[in-house]
Amino acid sequence: MAEYQATHTPDSGYANTATPAASTFAPAQYGGFNSGNAMFGGSAGNSTWLSEYGAYGANQQLVGDLGGYPNGQEHPFPYPFPQPDSVVTPSHYEPSLLAQCLNRIQVLETQLVATKRDADEAKATARQLLALQEKENGEVRKKNLQTDAMRTKTQGLVQDKARWLLSVRVMDAEGQLIEDLPHPLKEDEEPGFLADGVTRKAHPNWNAGVSDKINVAFCTRVTNLAMDAIGHDDPAKPAYGNPSREDVMAMAKQYYRTLRRVYSAQTTPEGEERHSHKLTLGKWRGRKVQKAANLRRAVDRFREIHGKENTVGDYDAIQTDDMSSEHSDCGNVPQDVFKAHRKRSGGGEQGWEVRPKNWHSRFLKLYYAHLKTISRQLCQEKSKKRRGSSKVKTRRVPRFKSLPANNNNSAPVLVRDKPLYEKMVSSEWMEQVGMTYKELNAVANPAELTLFNLALTTEGLDDIELEYLADDETA
Known part of the structure; x- marks a missing residue:
């Protein structure tokens, strides 16, 4: 019956309570009931079924046996059917089960909210810890930078005191000396004042190590002078960080080793070669330092040629940052173009491209060219005196002239208190980049600097410098 109900719903339109009419069972529909089948005892008029129930249309026994259906008008069958069970729907759940489900849902929602809150709190805590760690790291870095700055300042103080005792000076921030170091004293020779x-x-003994008694005495004098200056430091804002005497003594000894190499470079060919090799083959900054040193070495000869009174300011026009730079990369041109130019210019496979600064004036280019020519002449004279030949045998990385696209077009860099004079800056370059002397912080040429009044020409320059100036319209 349950299966029947599944396909014949109560509202399908069939009656199940009214008494059916006799015509309901037409022979065409239910021929089996009117046949002479032995199951029913012959014909419909004398069959066992009819003898028991009588005329179907008049006998109500079947209706009583089947019982009435509340939804009406369904065809009754000649045997009883059990009543269908009630259909269970979600609305028929017991209240206790629904309450349990609701409670469970509320618990899960509460747990979800708590989990999200815990996650947010964990993120906030992590951010706070990260910020605190960054702050601590920043303070540590700041402290380390301050310590390094104080140590650097102390090293500078030690070096200043050492150079003062040696009566030598430096010309730039790299500490390059412009005067020769004093020679060791001979026997019975008294030092000057x-x-x-x-x-x-x-007068240290440059031929001996730092442990030599003369050199120990020199380092001790340097340490005493430095410690005396540190003792006058402001305790509230110490510039030197209150270093110990042992640290200052160690700095003095280290600087002695550096000066010893410099002395070896100025007195022996081997020392000069090692010193030059270290500077030249180092970073590009070292090569700039070496270039500036070569120019300064030629200043005295330049003075002899043009007169000392006409060359006042010769050192002022030589700055390490103003030197041309040397590079092995392709710069602003394609790699194949750079390699072809390097090979064509004699740079081989590993040569360095010399990139000049476009802001150099005609005067400055000529001045540097004359100093470079003199520097090469001095090297040849020194080599001839030492070896009997003017040919200088040095192993150098080949240099070659820069492509115009790779020239340095940046503005001049001011170093400390060293001024930039108008005579050093090209007016054509300023017009090209749209800058003025004021924007470059260039000052007018002082009258006492007679160097800028010289009328320099290309006369007397060697072929190398003439080649570099060949395509220079300003020179």
Whole structure:
């Protein structure tokens, strides 16, 4: 019956309570009931079924046996059917089960909210810890930078005191000396006095190590002078960080080793070669330092040629940052173009391209060219005196002239208190880049600097410098 109900719903339109009419069972529909089948006892008039139930249309026994259906008008069958079970729907769940489900849902929602809150709190805590760690790291870095700055300042102080005792000076921030170091004293030779007329000039034994008694005495004098200056430091804002005497002594010894190499470079061919090799083959900054040193070395000869009174300011026009740079990369041109130019210019496979600064004036280019020519002449003279030949045998990385696209078009860099004079800057370059002397912080040429009044020409330059200036319209 349940299956029947599944396909014949109560509202399908069939009656199940009214008494059916006799015509309902037409022979065409239910021929089996009117046949002479033995199951029913012969014909419909005398069959067992009819003898028991009588005329179907008049006998109500079947209706009573089947019972009435509340939804009406369904065809009754000649045997009883059990009543269908009630259909269970979600609305028929027991209240206790629904309450349990609702409670469970509320618990899960509460747990979800708590989990999200815990996650947010964990993220906030992590951010706070990260910020605190970054702050601590920043403070540590700041402290380390301050310590390094104080140590650097102390090293500078030690070097200043050492150079003062040696009566030598430096010309730029790299510490390149413009005067030769004093030679060791001979037997029974007395040291001279410094400019103050009281302090004896130092003469270390450059041929010995730092442990030599003369050199130990020199380092001790340097340490005493440095510690005396540190003792006058402001305790509230110490510039030197209150270093120990042992640290200052170690700095003095280290600087002695550096000066010893410099002395070896100025007195022996091997030392000069090692010193030059270290500077030249180092970073590009070292090569700039070496270039500036070569120019300064030629200043005295330049003075002899043009007169000392006409070359006042010769050192002022030589700055390390103003030197041309040397590069092995392709710069602003394609790699194949750069390689072809390098090979065509004699740079081989590993040559360095010399990239000049476009802001150099005609005067500055000529001045540097004359100093470079003189520097090469001095090297040849020194080589001839030492070896009997003017040919200088040096192993150098080939240099070649830069492509115009790779020239340095940046503005001049001001170094400390060293001024930039108008005579050094090209007016054509300023017009090209749209800058003025004021924007470059260039100052007018002082009258006392007679160097800028020289009328320099290409006369006397060697072939190398003439080649570099060949395509220079301003020179």
